[in-house]
Amino acid sequence: MSVGDGTSIAPPAEPATTAEKKRGLIRRGFDLMPTSWFATGVVAIFLGVTAAFGGLDTVADPIADVPAGTGFTGAGFDMTVTGATLVDGRRSTGLEPKEGQRVLLVAVDVTVDGPNPRNPGSAGSLREIRVVGVDGPPVAIRADDLTYSGSLQPAVETPLLLAWLVPADLEGSEAVVQLPTATEARNNLSAGTRWDFTGFGARTSVTVVDGGAGDAEPTA
Numbered sequence: 158m159s160v161g162d163g164t165s166i167a168p169p170a171e172p173a174t175t176a177e178k179k180r181g182l183i184r185r186g187f188d189l190m191p192t193s194w195f196a197t198g199v200v201a202i203f204l205g206v207t208a209a210f211g212g213l214d215t216v217a218d219p220i221a222d223v224p225a226g227t228g229f230t231g232a233g234f235d236m237t238v239t240g241a242t243l244v245d246g247r248r249s250t251g252l253e254p255k256e257g258q259r260v261l262l263v264a265v266d267v268t269v270d271g272p273n274p275r276n277p278g279s280a281g282s283l284r285e286i287r288v289v290g291v292d293g294p295p296v297a298i299r300a301d302d303l304t305y306s307g308s309l310q311p312a313v314e315t316p317l318l319l320a321w322l323v324p325a326d327l328e329g330s331e332a333v334v335q336l337p338t339a340t341e342a343r344n345n346l347s348a349g350t351r352w353d354f355t356g357f358g359a360r361t362s363v364t365v366v367d368g369g370a371g372d373a374e375p376t377a
Contacts, residue, residue, distance in 0.1 A: 220335070221359045228266075229359040232281055232339035232352060235268040235314075238361040241332040243323070244371030249303045250296045250320040260371060261323040263288065263334055263363070264300060267315050271341075274308040277317070281352025285337035286319055289360075295319035327365050334361045 223229050228237040242262045245254065252260055267283065269275045277283035277297040284294040297306040300316035309315050338358040341350050 220357050223336070223359045223361045225361055225363050227361075229336050229361075230270055231358045232283075232285065232337045232354070233269065233271050233275060233341065234283065235270050236283075236286075236336050237266040238334045238336070238363060239264045239266060241334075241363045241365045242368035243325075243328050243365050244368040247298070247303070247318075247320060247371045249298050249305060252296060252320055252322050254322055254325075257325050258322050259325045259327070261288065261291065261321045261327065261332065261365065262318045262368065263295070263320075263332065265317050265319055265334075267309060267317055268313065269309050269311040272311055274310055276308050277306050279352070281337075281339035281354045283317070283319070283337075285339065285354045287335045287337075287357070288321060288323075289333040289335065291321045291323055293321065295321055328367045330365050331362050332365050334363065336360065 221229070223238075225238055225240065228235050230236075241264070243259050244262060245259055246252070247260050247262065250260060254260060263286075265283075265286070267277070275282055283297055286295060296319070298304060298318050298320065299306050300318045303318075306315070306317055335357040336359045338355045339352040340355055341352055343349075344351050
């Protein structure tokens with residue numbers, strides 16, 4: 158509208174509707190809400206979704222606990238951890254303990270779960286077995302004659318000793334042995350197949366016992 162001197166005056170604003178007032182109050186409420194509340198809400202949603210799948214422990218730790226003497230099948234082998242021994246040395250392993258070190262021998266009964274022989278020292282095989290807190294792959298020797306283990310034949314159980322260099326004070330501690338999983342795949346550039354390590358499927362805890370000098374003993 159305009160007044161006598163020609164100046165235009167804007168018409169008065171229409172009152173806000175009830176819905177608009179509610180939206181304004183909601184926006185105002187979000188503006189005043191502490192940022193930490195949003196973070197708390199996100200965490201709560203995450204925990205709720207995680208719980209639906211069994212909780213944090215299930216998601217983060219899929220490894221099965223297998224008692225000593227109980228078998229686990231993975232990476233094309235049936236593997237049964239039966240014990241762990243600490244010795245001063247075992248020449249057939251090729252390991253040379255330095256001062257403050259001894260040789261840890263983990264006893265594992267192994268059967269090839271497939272039609273073809275397997276080399277325990279190849280990738281995706283027994284060399285992937287680990288002891289928690291111990292570096293590197295093991296050296297595998299036969300437990301019956303203490304010689305280096307070559308190819309293992311299908312359907313024949315073979316008792317092995319897996320050897321690592323470790324600190325000399327492990328006697329009486331728990332050795333947590335992690336057993337691998339792997340998938341078989343065709344080689345790209347050569348005939349045959351290979352095994353690709355995919356992780357650990359089981360673990361067995363055994364108490365480390367003293368085995369004395371090692372080579373002076375008939376077995377580990």
